[in-house]
Amino acid sequence: MTLLEVDSLNVSMRNAEGHLVSVIENLSFSVAHGQTTALVGESGCGKSMTALALMRLLPEDFVITSGRILLEGRDLLSLSAKEMRSLRGRAMSMIFQEPMTALNPLFTVGDQIAEVLRWHQGLGGSAARERAIALLRVVQIPAAEQRVDAYPHQLSGGMRQRVMIAMALAGRPKLLIADEPTTALDVTVQAQIFDLLAELQQETGAAVLLITHDLGAVAELADEILVLYAGRCIEAGVSADIVEAPRHPYTRGLLNCVPHFTLGRAPKPWVDLGEIPGMVPPLGARGADCAFLARCALAADICRSRPQPALDPIGPGHAVSCWREAGGTT
Amino acid sequence: MSVLDTAASPAAPDHLLDVNDLVVHFPAGRQGPFGKTSFVHAVDGVSFRVRRGTTFGIVGESGSGKSTTALAVLRLAPITSGQVVFAGRDIADLSGSPLREMRKHLQIVFQDPFSALNPRRRAGDQIREPLDLLGIGSGSERDDRVRKLLAEVGLPPQAADLFPHQFSGGQRQRLCIARALAPEPDLIVCDEAVSALDVAIQAQILNLLKRLQRERRLTYMFISHDLGVVQQFCDEVAVMYLGKIVEQGSAAKLFTAPCHPYTWSLIAAAAPPGPVRDALKQRHLVKGDPPSPVDPPPGCRFVQRCPAAVDRCRQQLPSLDAIDPSHYVACHRASDLAETFIQIRS
Known part of the structure; x- marks a missing residue:
């Protein structure tokens, strides 16, 4: 059963002249209960x-122009601010990228975890504290009774990220959005955090939406992968298919450059890494044609003369948006 | 190439850098009002040599002293004791104009290209700055060189007139590299130079660094926590833990036959997914964070987290011993552990 369904979501940004510039175009995907996407x-x-749009926490000047976001059948975009607030932290919660800026430096980590519990579960001071300590134990923080009174600056990066995870789990959400949860961390800690996330997901049955730039790293964690390029989904499918048989040149590039x-x-003598030349076109410079056109080594006349192809299924659970791949149609 | 080549000692003709027992301690307050001062043992007796034209990698967790080692080599961190012999000359005690003269041979590319460039100065001026400060060439020669450098790092000449915010992260890192190249240095320290970049851009920058190394016979000290990158990019690798080198060797040796439990832990975290990785993780991946580097206890630094620690490890600090002419390990139990490691690999 699907937990989250995103249906042709469009997000735009209002630029300095007041025009709307497309940020996310026609994004559709769904996340099933207990799955990792x-x-x-x-x-x-x-x-x-995308993550912020789901949480309805988009910065000022960013608007959802069309589309639907259904969480267990409820349309999030039609909810009032108050209703939305009661969902955040309880039905869905988010782990942010930079734990140092996402935690409040003026409150102890215990207070910050307890805040979720007071808000959503109406727990009193001591009960919330007990739960906070229990949650810190769940995320494997040693000496949780003492750490609960620590301020964020007294903890290492890995510990802070664990606190963020504890906070996100406090309301027992059904959907956990993790926005690059390990980029700021050391490799050994990264491995620990990924293991922890997988373990907790098993226990709580939460669905995870994992956001990352390292395709190789998520291959074993994710059930399904969506590859985004310039606000468009250009390839989607079952994780193993995408990693073993990527079809879009961009996906292949991402896999080859690591x-x-x-x-x-013994390492082979240095061979230049497969690089994707150039960079992502900036906002406002994205035309109707394939967004990857300028960087694509396989670009042909068909790509230049026609608009971005639709995300076309090319096999069971695998879709790609490319003119050079089988099934490129408008 | 430069006068320095002729000054190099004949005994080690190809060693550009020779670091001997480098120690960097930072004072960290007193223990009580009349107590003795505590010290952060950021780098605690590190020795290594780097051959000209090669890449020397340093890996380790944050707080292991990788960056401090590099900064001390560049004389940007205060050296408590030890020698830094660069092209046959000890630069640890230099000051004033001889030190300034030396600076043109040593340059650095920092991790974060967003904070490493001055937001209020044009890109061209920033690349020119080391030339201005070190008094290299005449005015028009400097402008000329800026143009050439931009081309070399793959940026158009118009880029010289733009401000840093007009560039993307990868382009900014290219600017930082151009600036480091400006005084034609022999050694460039890349302090996590690609860690802040997207994977696709990371590949572009790594390819660029390799090309420059081939063309100019540059020597790199490459600091990273990404073992995948280090394995491919570096010739020699040192693994640091809490201010000490725990294992060092050629990239081929170190990654085919690692000996230190900490190296195994790093490998367990970086290994490609599969049953081997699961076995490695279970046996070797250490938990938690490294202990504090303030006044560390005697004995091996890794002892609190080491799965194979015995009493001897708690009392006696192991020395970095050669187990092979190009492979050094600091572990009392290296020979006992070698066998169990072999079992896992097979």
Whole structure:
């Protein structure tokens, strides 16, 4: 059963002249109960904006122009601010990228976790504190009884991220949005955080929407992957299909440009990494034709003469938006 | 290439950098009003040599002293004791104009290209700045060189007149590289130079750095926590933990036959997904965070988190011993552990 359904979501930004500039175009996807879906792409592709749109926390000047977001059948876009507020933290919650800026430096971590519990579960001071300590234990923070009174600056980056996860889990959400939860962390800590997320997901049965720029890293975590480019979904499908048989040139590029660690084998002499030349077109410079056109090594006349192809199914649970791939139609 | 080449000692003709027992301690307050001063042991007796034209990688968690080591080599962090021999000359005690003269041979590319550039100065001026400060060339020669450098890092000449905010992250990192190249240095420190970039841009920058190294015979000190990048990019690798090098060797040796439990832990975190990784993780991935580097206890620094620690590890600090001419390990139990490690690999 689907938990979250996003149906042709369009988000725009009002620029200095007051014109609307498209940020996310026609994004549709769904997340089933207990599943992990990953949104992958470079900076500026609209991953974080999608997450913020789902939470209805978009910055000023950003508007959802059309589309529907259904959480368990309820249309989030028609809810009042008050109703939305009661959903955030309880039905859906978010782990932000930078734990140092997302935590309030003036309150102890215990207070910040307890806030969720007071708001949504109406717990009193001591009961909330007890729960906060229990949650810190769940995210494997040693000496939780003492740490509950610590301020964010007294904790290391990995610990802060664990606190963020504890906060996000406090309301037992059905949907957990994790926006690059490990980019600011060391590799050993990254591995621990990913393990922790997977473990907690097993226990709580929450669905996870994981946002990342490293396609290789999410391959084993995610059930489904959506590759975003310049605000458009250009490839979507079951995780194993996308990683083993990527069809869009951008997805292939993303997979090739990461030097993957190989164990027990001497490294080969340096061969230049497969790079994707150029960069993501900035907002406002995106035309109707394929957004990847300028960077694509396979671009042909058909790509130049026609608009961005629709996301077309090319197999069971695998869709791609590319003229050069089978099934490119408008 | 420069006068420095002739000054190099004949005994080690190809070692551009030779660091001997480098120590950097920072005072960290007193223990009580009349107590003795505590010290953060940021770098605690580190020795390594870097051959000209190669890349020396340093990996480790945050707080392990990777960046401090590099900054001390550049004389940007105060050296408590030890030698930094650069092209045959100890630069640890230099000051004043000899030090300034030396600066043109040592440059750095920082992690975050957003804070490493002055937002109020044009890109061209920032690349020119080291030339102005070090008094290299005449005015028109400097402008000329700025143009050439921009082309070399793959930016159009018009970029010189733009401000940093008009560039993307990858382009800004290219500017930082151009600025580091300006005085034609021999050694460039890349302090997590690609960590803040997107994967696609990271590949572009790594390819650029490699090309520049080939063309100019540059020597890099490459600091990173990404083992995948380090394995491909570096010739020699040192693994640091709490101010000490725990294992060092050629990239080929270190990653085919790692010996230190901490190296194994890093590998367990970076290994490609699969059953091997699961086995590695279960056995070797250490939990938690490294302990505080303030006044560390005697014994091996890794002892609190080490799955193989014995009494001896708590009492005696292991020295960095050669187990092979190009492979050094600081672990009392290296030989006992070697066998269990082999089992896992097979």
